[in-house]
Amino acid sequence: MTPAVYLAQDPTLSDFGHDPWWIVLIKIVFAFVFAVLATLLGVWFERRVVGFMQVRPGPNQVGPFGLLQTLADGLKMAFKEDILPKAADKVVYFFAPTISVICAVTALAVIPFGPMVSIFGHQTPLQVTDVSVAVLVILAASSMGIYGIVLGGWASGSTYPLLGGLRSSAQMISYEVAMGLSIVAVFMTAGTMSTSGIVAAQAGSDRSASLGGFDFFAPGWYAILLLPSFVIYFISAVGETNRAPFDLPEAESELVAGFMTEYSSLKFALFMLAEYVNMVTVSAVATTLFLGGWRAPWPISIWSGANEGWFGLIWFFAKVILLVFVFVWLRGTLPRLRYDQFMRLGWRVLLPINLVWILALAGIRVLQKENSDAVRWGIIGGALVVILLITLLWPDRKKRPQVTLQEQVNQRPQGSFPLPPMDLVVPPSPRARRGVAERQPANVGGGAPDVIESTTSEEKEG
Amino acid sequence: MTNIALAATVTTGEAVTFWILAPLALLGAIGMVAARNAVHSALWLVLTMLCLGVFYVVQAGPFIGMVQIIVYTGAIMMLFLFVLMLVGRDASDSLIETLRGQRVAAILVGLGFAGLVGTLVARSVSDTTAVGLEAANRDGNVQGIAALLFTNYVFAFEATSALLITAAVGAMVLAHIHKPKSERLGQPDLMRLRFRAGNHPGSKAGPGVYATSDSVATPARLPDGTLSRASIPEILPTRELSPRETAPKGTEK
Numbered sequence: 001m002t003p004a005v006y007l008a009q010d011p012t013l014s015d016f017g018h019d020p021w022w023i024v025l026i027k028i029v030f031a032f033v034f035a036v037l038a039t040l041l042g043v044w045f046e047r048r049v050v051g052f053m054q055v056r057p058g059p060n061q062v063g064p065f066g067l068l069q070t071l072a073d074g075l076k077m078a079f080k081e082d083i084l085p086k087a088a089d090k091v092v093y094f095f096a097p098t099i100s101v102i103c104a105v106t107a108l109a110v111i112p113f114g115p116m117v118s119i120f121g122h123q124t125p126l127q128v129t130d131v132s133v134a135v136l137v138i139l140a141a142s143s144m145g146i147y148g149i150v151l152g153g154w155a156s157g158s159t160y161p162l163l164g165g166l167r168s169s170a171q172m173i174s175y176e177v178a179m180g181l182s183i184v185a186v187f188m189t190a191g192t193m194s195t196s197g198i199v200a201a202q203a204g205s206d207r208s209a210s211l212g213g214f215d216f217f218a219p220g221w222y223a224i225l226l227l228p229s230f231v232i233y234f235i236s237a238v239g240e241t242n243r244a245p246f247d248l249p250e251a252e253s254e255l256v257a258g259f260m261t262e263y264s265s266l267k268f269a270l271f272m273l274a275e276y277v278n279m280v281t282v283s284a285v286a287t288t289l290f291l292g293g294w295r296a297p298w299p300i301s302i303w304s305g306a307n308e309g310w311f312g313l314i315w316f317f318a319k320v321i322l323l324v325f326v327f328v329w330l331r332g333t334l335p336r337l338r339y340d341q342f343m344r345l346g347w348r349v350l351l352p353i354n355l356v357w358i359l360a361l362a363g364i365r366v367l368q369k370e371n372s373d374a375v376r377w378g379i380i381g382g383a384l385v386v387i388l389l390i391t392l393l394w395p396d397r398k399k400r401p402q403v404t405l406q407e408q409v410n411q412r413p414q415g416s417f418p419l420p421p422m423d424l425v426v427p428p429s430p431r432a433r434r435g436v437a438e439r440q441p442a443n444v445g446g447g448a449p450d451v452i453e454s455t456t457s458e459e460k461e462g
Numbered sequence: 463m464t465n466i467a468l469a470a471t472v473t474t475g476e477a478v479t480f481w482i483l484a485p486l487a488l489l490g491a492i493g494m495v496a497a498r499n500a501v502h503s504a505l506w507l508v509l510t511m512l513c514l515g516v517f518y519v520v521q522a523g524p525f526i527g528m529v530q531i532i533v534y535t536g537a538i539m540m541l542f543l544f545v546l547m548l549v550g551r552d553a554s555d556s557l558i559e560t561l562r563g564q565r566v567a568a569i570l571v572g573l574g575f576a577g578l579v580g581t582l583v584a585r586s587v588s589d590t591t592a593v594g595l596e597a598a599n600r601d602g603n604v605q606g607i608a609a610l611l612f613t614n615y616v617f618a619f620e621a622t623s624a625l626l627i628t629a630a631v632g633a634m635v636l637a638h639i640h641k642p643k644s645e646r647l648g649q650p651d652l653m654r655l656r657f658r659a660g661n662h663p664g665s666k667a668g669p670g671v672y673a674t675s676d677s678v679a680t681p682a683r684l685p686d687g688t689l690s691r692a693s694i695p696e697i698l699p700t701r702e703l704s705p706r707e708t709a710p711k712g713t714e715k
Contacts, residue, residue, distance in 0.1 A: 136528035143536025
């Protein structure tokens with residue numbers, strides 16, 4: 001290892017495209033194996049964590065800690081009967097799950113797993129490839145992945161899958177808009193669309209302040225710098241991957257299993273695979289765009305060796321697992337949204353907030369670059385005037401006239417449904433009175449609750 | 463990016479990509495016209511558009527290529543599919559020709575047009591050498607497009623977006639039925655309607671409750687013995703059983 005290697009540890013776009021074919025093959029196989037392994041372990045992880053949250057063990061029979069449970073499930077699924085519905089469109093029905101999986105895995109090709117490493121003597125970035133529009137490649141892959149779900153729903157030839165498929169595509173298209181807009185802030189700050197460039201831009205060593213002899217480095221992570229974008233990205237990522245609380249396409253209480261209703265055997269397994277790979281992919285993208293990618297988190301990053309070579313993989317995987325845990329946590333905590341509430345959240349809340357935030361960020365960027373004070377004050381004054389106008393012109397809610405309960409009762413027409421008296425006081429329970437009268441009997445076999453009740457009622461009355 | 467940026471000369475990778483994707487794009491185009499099912503037709507078109515997107519990327523326009531895939535293939539074709547799926551999967555076009563000889567004429571005119579465009583493009587492009595790509599992509603493809611969009615073409619760009627927004631808002635105004643909040647019934651109002659005088663607030667008696675027969679045409683008997691009209695569908699005529707029907711049938715022993 002020569003010092004020159006350390007200097008070139010941040011891969012740039014010019015580092016890509018020089019690998020011999022066998023290194024490219026190794027990287028592609030690595031990304032694919034990562035996707036499959038992430039699914040196998042992801043399902044196990046989710047079931048264990050949800051089990052822990054619901055105070056039950058979760059899968060613990062197959063293998064140590066139930067680690068092989070997903071493998072067993074996968075094998076079982078492969079040996080099940082592959083049912084082809086009579087009304088299905090055979091070709092499309094067959095291709096839909098494969099489209100889902102291919103698009104989900106493709107996005108992993110532009111994720112930077114680590115810095116420059118040495119593979120069998122070759123210096124190469126730990127990333128399959130990078131292009132100047134890498135983030136758009138990820139967006140393109142996810143927008144093509146919708147086809148798998150929609151076509152699967154349509155080709156099944158029955159109503160529930162069709163409705164589930166349409167629902168899911170409307171959902172994913174809506175949330176892709178919010179997702180794309182939240183990435184815009186990252187583009188504006190990083191000045192590039194290549195994933196390795198965005199990771200390099202989050203190194204954050206150029207923004208520092210010294211206070212009392214100590215040097216403070218401002219966090220380079222866009223999760224802190226661009227917090228609104230990060231929050232919106234994560235919310236829309238949950239919507240995009242059809243995960244709870246946004247799992248409306250497969251809302252089992254309304255649509256049986258949504259677009260997957262008619263699928264069985266390996267095709268169903270492929271849809272499952274695509275769902276989990278998608279979850280891992282959006283987590284990896286969030287890590288890359290907002291959490292500093294493969295760079296070590298703050299206290300560890302003081303050690304200069306933390307960002308070198310294969311160490312990058314550790315930090316990357318740690319961050320991805322953390323985000324996947326948040327996905328599972330959300331699923332274990334939140335109930336499912338209603339469809340109209342969900343769409344309203346996307347279009348009326350996330351989208352406008354995002355637009356305003358991008359506008360504000362653009363203003364801040366211009367302020368930073370502008371040198372003349374007149375223009376600066378002009379921008380700040382303009383922003384203040386706009387805020388003032390909005391607060392002044394914001395439509396206020398009409399207050400409802402206050403009508404007392406007695407007036408409402410008086411307004412009821414003759415012969416209405418009878419009402420209980422308004423001054424109704426719930427009388428003491430007759431059982432409690434009996435308890436007082438009986439006065440704690442000496443030995444009552446199995447009568448413990450009665451005794452407890454009688455004592456409490458005594459306290460109430462006395 | 464290095465091998466993509468040098469697009470003035472055709473590299474091996476570019477040639478291989480072209481010769482794999484060009485037949486696929488053509489296949490998609492032919493399939494789109496030939497497919498009988500409307501959804502299949504749309505899917506063939508998706509294939510063609512995907513190939514076109516990759517062509518753009520190979521031609522040193524990665525941004526426009528990706529936007530082609532995200533916007534056209536991902537969003538717009540998806541909306542097409544929406545409509546087609548909601549219309550119904552069996553809504554394929556009738557194959558009976560209303561105009562005699564129309565198919566032959568269409569093929570001839572199509573071939574003629576393709577030949578015309580092909581020779582035109584071939585004659586005008588074959589001898590020219592592409593220049594200026596390096597200069598256009600000097601600061602990066604995205605930056606180059608952004609610089610052009612926000613300087614020379616800013617008016618055209620803004621006018622186009624204004625047009626699109628007007629169209630979208632217009633469609634929404636035409637299609638969306640907006641009920642003012644004062645006309646909408648809230649939960650308290652619905653409850654007041656339900657408990658108003660003269661309306662039975664409970665659920666209607668189901669057919670067969672206290673009834674002598676399990677036919678839906680038999681009205682339910684209320685606890686006081688009267689028949690409930692609300693328990694039978696309105697389209698069914700009410701009738702009493704005839705003496706012959708009520709008479710013992712001789713099957714009981």
